[in-house]
Amino acid sequence: MAPRRPSPLAPNRQRQVEQLIAAKEVVVACGPGGVGKTTVAAALAATAAARVGGRVLVVTVDPARRLADALGLAGLGNAASRVPDAAFEEAGVTPKGELYAAMVDMSESWDALVNRHAPDSRTAHQILANPLYQNITGRFSHGHDYIAMERLYELHEEGNYDLLVVDTPPSRNALDLLDAPSRMTDFFSSRLLRWLTVPYRSRLVNLASRPFYQVADRILGSQLLQDLADFFILFQTMRDGFVARAEAVNRLLSDIRTTFLLVTTLEAVPAREAQEMAQALAGRHLHLGLLVCNKVLPPALSDPAVAKVADLLGAEAPKLTAALSPELLDGEPSELVRSVLSEVAQSFSNFRLVANREAELLSELADLHDITATVGYLPGNITDLTGLLRIGASIWGEPEAPASGPAKVTKRTGAAERASPAKAVDRARSPRPIGSSAPSATDMATEHDGDHKES
Amino acid sequence: MTDLLGRRLLFVTGKGGVGKTTIAAALGLLASEQGRRTLVCEVEPKGDLSFAYECGPTPFRGLLVARNLTAMSMDTEASLREYLHHVAKVPVVGRIGPVARAFDFVATAAPGIREILTVGKLCYEVRENHYDLVVVDAAATGNVVGQLAAPTGINELVRVGLVRNQTDWMLEILRNPEQTGAVIVTTPEEMPVSEAIDLAGRLAEETPVHLACVIANRVLPELFGRAEEHVFDLLADAPSVDWLAGRLLASPADVASVLAAARLAVTIRRDGSAHLERLRGAIGSDAPLLYLPYLFSRTHGIRAIRQVARSLGEEL
Numbered sequence: 001m002a003p004r005r006p007s008p009l010a011p012n013r014q015r016q017v018e019q020l021i022a023a024k025e026v027v028v029a030c031g032p033g034g035v036g037k038t039t040v041a042a043a044l045a046a047t048a049a050a051r052v053g054g055r056v057l058v059v060t061v062d063p064a065r066r067l068a069d070a071l072g073l074a075g076l077g078n079a080a081s082r083v084p085d086a087a088f089e090e091a092g093v094t095p096k097g098e099l100y101a102a103m104v105d106m107s108e109s110w111d112a113l114v115n116r117h118a119p120d121s122r123t124a125h126q127i128l129a130n131p132l133y134q135n136i137t138g139r140f141s142h143g144h145d146y147i148a149m150e151r152l153y154e155l156h157e158e159g160n161y162d163l164l165v166v167d168t169p170p171s172r173n174a175l176d177l178l179d180a181p182s183r184m185t186d187f188f189s190s191r192l193l194r195w196l197t198v199p200y201r202s203r204l205v206n207l208a209s210r211p212f213y214q215v216a217d218r219i220l221g222s223q224l225l226q227d228l229a230d231f232f233i234l235f236q237t238m239r240d241g242f243v244a245r246a247e248a249v250n251r252l253l254s255d256i257r258t259t260f261l262l263v264t265t266l267e268a269v270p271a272r273e274a275q276e277m278a279q280a281l282a283g284r285h286l287h288l289g290l291l292v293c294n295k296v297l298p299p300a301l302s303d304p305a306v307a308k309v310a311d312l313l314g315a316e317a318p319k320l321t322a323a324l325s326p327e328l329l330d331g332e333p334s335e336l337v338r339s340v341l342s343e344v345a346q347s348f349s350n351f352r353l354v355a356n357r358e359a360e361l362l363s364e365l366a367d368l369h370d371i372t373a374t375v376g377y378l379p380g381n382i383t384d385l386t387g388l389l390r391i392g393a394s395i396w397g398e399p400e401a402p403a404s405g406p407a408k409v410t411k412r413t414g415a416a417e418r419a420s421p422a423k424a425v426d427r428a429r430s431p432r433p434i435g436s437s438a439p440s441a442t443d444m445a446t447e448h449d450g451d452h453k454e455s
Numbered sequence: 456m457t458d459l460l461g462r463r464l465l466f467v468t469g470k471g472g473v474g475k476t477t478i479a480a481a482l483g484l485l486a487s488e489q490g491r492r493t494l495v496c497e498v499e500p501k502g503d504l505s506f507a508y509e510c511g512p513t514p515f516r517g518l519l520v521a522r523n524l525t526a527m528s529m530d531t532e533a534s535l536r537e538y539l540h541h542v543a544k545v546p547v548v549g550r551i552g553p554v555a556r557a558f559d560f561v562a563t564a565a566p567g568i569r570e571i572l573t574v575g576k577l578c579y580e581v582r583e584n585h586y587d588l589v590v591v592d593a594a595a596t597g598n599v600v601g602q603l604a605a606p607t608g609i610n611e612l613v614r615v616g617l618v619r620n621q622t623d624w625m626l627e628i629l630r631n632p633e634q635t636g637a638v639i640v641t642t643p644e645e646m647p648v649s650e651a652i653d654l655a656g657r658l659a660e661e662t663p664v665h666l667a668c669v670i671a672n673r674v675l676p677e678l679f680g681r682a683e684e685h686v687f688d689l690l691a692d693a694p695s696v697d698w699l700a701g702r703l704l705a706s707p708a709d710v711a712s713v714l715a716a717a718r719l720a721v722t723i724r725r726d727g728s729a730h731l732e733r734l735r736g737a738i739g740s741d742a743p744l745l746y747l748p749y750l751f752s753r754t755h756g757i758r759a760i761r762q763v764a765r766s767l768g769e770e771l
Contacts, residue, residue: 033595034472034647066645268755269503270472298719300712309705310713320702328695332686340679340686344717347678350751351716379722381645 013397016371020289021048024259026156026252027165027289030177031263032273036294038167039382039391040263040375042067044292045165046099046385047392050088053096054162057155061104061148061169068101070384076103083385091386100161109147117241123234132231144169145180146246153249165261178253178284181246259289264365266293266358271365278368288369292395293362296374301355307348314345373397459667459771460486460588462636463581464628466603466664468593469640470650474672476503478640478747479592481763485771487524488764491587494580498573498593498602500528509756525586534572537579570605571622578625581634596654603629603637603662629663636667641734643674643727652737659741666742670767671731673749675724678717687721690714745770 021027021044029041038060045058057080060067068076072087080102088095111128118124127133145168152166168177252258260281264274274291281288300306313320321338329337366372375394382388459465460482467479476497483495497504497513504526505513512518513526515533520526580589593599606622606629629635637658641651655666679687689695691714700707735744747766750759 032472034470265472267472269476269506272506273501298712298716300709301716303709303712306709306712309703309709310716312703312705313699313710313713316703320699323702324695324698328692328698329686329689332682332689336683336686337690340683340690343678343683344687344690344714347717347720348713351720353751377719377723379726 013371013373017290017373017396018052020259020371021052021163024257024289025163026152026255026258027163027261028152028253028258029165029167029261029263030277032270032277035263035265035270037263038067039388040292040294040395041165041167041261042071042101043382043388043391044261044290044395045101045163046071046083046388047396048163048165049083049097049099050093050095050389050392051396052163055098055100055160056163056165057100057102057161058165058167059102059104059148059151059155060167061106061144066381066383070382070388071099071101072385073101076101078102078105078108087385091384091389093385093389097162104148104151106144106147109151113147113150113242114238117238117245119237123237127231127234127238130227130231130234132227145177146184149177149180149249149253150245153245153252156252178280178286181249181253184246185243254284254286256287259287261290261292262288262369263292263294265295266361266365268357268361271361275365275368278365282368289371290395291365291369291372293358293365293372293374295377296362297351297355297358298376299355299359301348301352302359307352310345310348310352314342314349317341317345459636459638460489460491462588462634462667464577464589464591464635465638465667466591466593466599466636467638467640468595468599468654470647471595473640473642473647475595475640476507476592477760477763478638478670478672478767479590480504480507480760481767482638483524483526483588483590484521484760485764485768486588486590487521490523492523492525492585493588493590494525494527494586495590496527496529496577496592498529498591499598500530504528504592507756507760529573529576531569531572534576538572538575567601567605567609570602571609571625574602574605574629575621575625578628581628582624596650596657599637600654600657600661603658603664607663626663630665632665632667635664637662637664638667639669640672641669642672643731645730648730648734651734655738655741668743668745669734669738670745670747671734672747674731674746675720675727675749678721678724684721687714687717691718 027041027044029037029044031037041060042058045056048054049056060076065075068074071083072090073081073083080100083099083101085095088099114127114133115121115124118127148166148168152164155161155164262274262277262281264270278288278291317338320341321334324334324337362372362374373395375391378387378390382391465479465482467475467482469475479495479497483493487493494517495504500513502512505511508520508526510518510520510526513520513528515527515530517525517527577589577591580586594602606625609622639651639654639658641647651669655669658664658666690699691711696707696710696714699705700710703710731746738744745767747763747770750762752759752762754762
């Protein structure tokens, strides 16, 4: 078992994270696209179920089959399914609570909304049958954001779960998600909507007299306009229900029981987007409880002492090669040994640049909220609960489990004083190869199955 | 292959976060340096393009950022205004504001309207010969298919009207592989590669635009061959680590960290290679696959764009 050493960055992070999770009922995962948001949300939910307990539901908008597979489920749908305890057992964990997972089915959710808010079933049917309906629900800008938030509200209302972790659609703009409920309200309240529908309701108004219709008619043709107006008239019957609901969703988002989880990588563009998101949350007095930086390089790469060793290794490569006893190297040709040493040094200095940039971005981001967690690069793909729980352990601030592998360098002389290098060692040789790829790493697998068993 | 930059209109797309804007900006820079009058257009105006060129906001009307190089952001309302003015000759230009807003609103609901205004503007710049090359920092997977399919789809919806008459010449530009091409950008990671493969299929099935090339961005260098890896494993063994530490007067933990970093690099590279293998298998001979090396540098903005442009130039 790894020693529980608080990271110097965030003292007692483990306790902080547990307190946060225990105090909240809703966690909204947000962040730029492509940073592993869905995976981190699932990891947080799984780890909360394992360690904090209660009934935890992770709701994803990502239809990727992989997540269902990773959770040991046959597939995900609008209805929640329970992640079997067997999946946890396989990961060597006895969960304190129960983990459920569901996916937001956009069209199913829209249909349900229409059925709920339409004044009667006939109107509902007319709306659902309108050819423009599918199109609008599919395209209505921010429609997906709204549905994700609306579904969250519904699940919270039902009260079947102690903790809801909801993943959100990748947004073009950081504010889209937060604005979605208000936009829905605006949509129904807008003068534009009334303006567009009134002429068709009241035939007294001469359409042709309105410049908009002159233009629109010319460009779109009157049939399309008529279809649109019909649709909007029907849609408007749902106004009160939608507006009330959107307001309730907004209240839930700003409720003290809700917190946001911001996921990003430490690359320039996503980090900038994450920063905007954090500022947007702050500007709206929404609670950003946790920032998770994903796929971060090991801290040893930005440790000057380690860098010095790497430089030495490169500079002294010829001398070291000459002096190295052939026994240590199985009699491999010295040419090869020298080139490997130089490559190692070169690679270190390459990645060091990246790691330093990451460290800078991290410190900029870390000012914006309470808890910052970093998750290292995990080889292969996350294909099972073990992988998710490993990410969870990183979020909880645990040093990764002592690793072994073909190269046994886990002797920790001097590691206790300085957290980072040891952590780096762990990370690099870390985890069993999740998935298949790395042939030379396959033999790491065996010794790791129990790593994340909680004491 | 047809010279990539010899085309007139390139849609650069791919999953969010793979570096679409960087590639589009670099392609634009490269073309402009070759003397082609180039327009780079950011379709989803997030400001990434102005971040890439370090040039301040890029307006719809375009901003000259370098010789032969103009950058702009798409704005469907402005596109409508321009369209009404130039094509429809609508006399209400003075009062276009509310009309355009209403139109924008309708466009939200009506399929393909916003898309046609986007694609239409881009095709228009090509048709009018305002530029030799238009590079589009296009939308991500889902939206780009909608945009490129819009001229075809709109014919089914709008039976009469000016919009319909406008789609024919757009289609002519879009479906000509000598003129127009899609560039799918990906990184050697699982989701971006899966999405790239999916997107290549959807472009072929649902849109008139041909795939011009696939660019694998941020490809890590190969660190070791097989023989070297064996040596590395021996070096990373505890006795060697201790020996090296003693020799360099360093702590074994630090030596181990250095070696661990190399192993991580090998692992990341290897994971990536497996995904690229999958990509190559799926794309086959449909389009060339270009590799851009990972930039180990602290820089971003125009200096990074220049580096990418240089690598792209070598690959092309």
